[in-house]
Amino acid sequence: MAASTLITVAPTGAEAGKAAVPALPVTLDELVGTAKECEAAGAAVIHVHIRDRTARPTLDRALLTDTVAALREGTDLIVQLSTGGAVTDSFADRLAVLDAAPDACSLTCGTVNFGADVFSNPWTFIKELYQLTQERQVVPEFELFDLGQVATLHRLLGEFGPPAGGRVHCDLVMGVPGGMPGDVATLVAAVAALPDGATWSATGIGRTTLPVLFGALGAGGHLRVGMEDTLSFARGRPVARNAELVERAAELARVAQRPPMRPAEARDFLGIPAR
Ligand code: KMH
Ligand code: ZN
Numbered sequence: 509m510a511a512s513t514l515i516t517v518a519p520t521g522a523e524a525g526k527a528a529v530p531a532l533p534v535t536l537d538e539l540v541g542t543a544k545e546c547e548a549a550g551a552a553v554i555h556v557h558i559r560d561r562t563a564r565p566t567l568d569r570a571l572l573t574d575t576v577a578a579l580r581e582g583t584d585l586i587v588q589l590s591t592g593g594a595v596t597d598s599f600a601d602r603l604a605v606l607d608a609a610p611d612a613c614s615l616t617c618g619t620v621n622f623g624a625d626v627f628s629n630p631w632t633f634i635k636e637l638y639q640l641t642q643e644r645q646v647v648p649e650f651e652l653f654d655l656g657q658v659a660t661l662h663r664l665l666g667e668f669g670p671p672a673g674g675r676v677h678c679d680l681v682m683g684v685p686g687g688m689p690g691d692v693a694t695l696v697a698a699v700a701a702l703p704d705g706a707t708w709s710a711t712g713i714g715r716t717t718l719p720v721l722f723g724a725l726g727a728g729g730h731l732r733v734g735m736e737d738t739l740s741f742a743r744g745r746p747v748a749r750n751a752e753l754v755e756r757a758a759e760l761a762r763v764a765q766r767p768p769m770r771p772a773e774a775r776d777f778l779g780i781p782a783r
Contacts, residue, residue, distance in 0.1 A: 521736030550758030621686025673779025683716030690716025
């Protein structure tokens with residue numbers, strides 16, 4: 509079991525609206541401020557979605573490039589850009605995210621129903637994105653929303669070889685309406701199906717946040733938390749700041765005798781070159 513716990517913060521996402529959720533970081537200043545607080549609280553990776561001037565999700569290349577630069581300037585966090593974007597984003601725009609030259613990016617291994625929408629990731633897109641990460645040396649994190657996507661990950665690695673950085677790190681995204689449920693039995697089944705030697709984090713959407721967090725810590729996995737995944741800190745109590753989700757995860761990781769991994773250690777763990 510890993511001696512420490514990688515904590516990723518996903519502070520914004522593409523789904524929640526600023527009007528309904530004023531604590532959501534949507535401007536570059538808000539994002540960098542959040543990132544600094546979350547790093548101090550124990551995060552080592554930031555999973556980034558950005559918003560435009562009207563707080564709508566965007567994959568604007570210049571803004572993505574500025575965001576990577578500002579996060580590097582203000583923190584030591586590993587900057588992982590989302591290539592999932594919003595369900596409305598085109599494949600071309602999602603591939604072009606790598607033009608912003610992040611340390612890492614998400615790479616979802618299959619299409620999944622996403623509430624009333626569809627998060628589309630056909631095989632042709634998955635393999636194109638994967639080969640681009642290899643070419644650009646951007647370390648992918650394999651996002652797995654369902655067990656069938658684990659099979660696709662095996663196929664991807666079998667056909668195209670190891671990822672940039674040489675480490676296979678996955679994130680189980682559980683409890684999306686349409687994806688795998690966020691419970692411990694499903695988590696154990698998904699982990700058992702991962703490629704040999706793969707490391708993994710898990711996150712539970714909404715009310716599955718805590719069962720998945722406790723299950724992941726107990727099973728030797730790593731954690732993703734943040735307002736992309738949950739807007740409630742406890743029943744009837746909205747999240748006030750992303751950092752309080754990181755603080756809680758870090759505290760529970762310490763209780764589990766697996767304290768938060770610092771960014772330098774996390775770079776080594778994920779195969780990301782030092783900056
Ligand atoms: N916003 C979702 C449709 C990712 O970042 O790679 C997709 C998502 C996954 O959040
Ligand atoms: Zn995301």
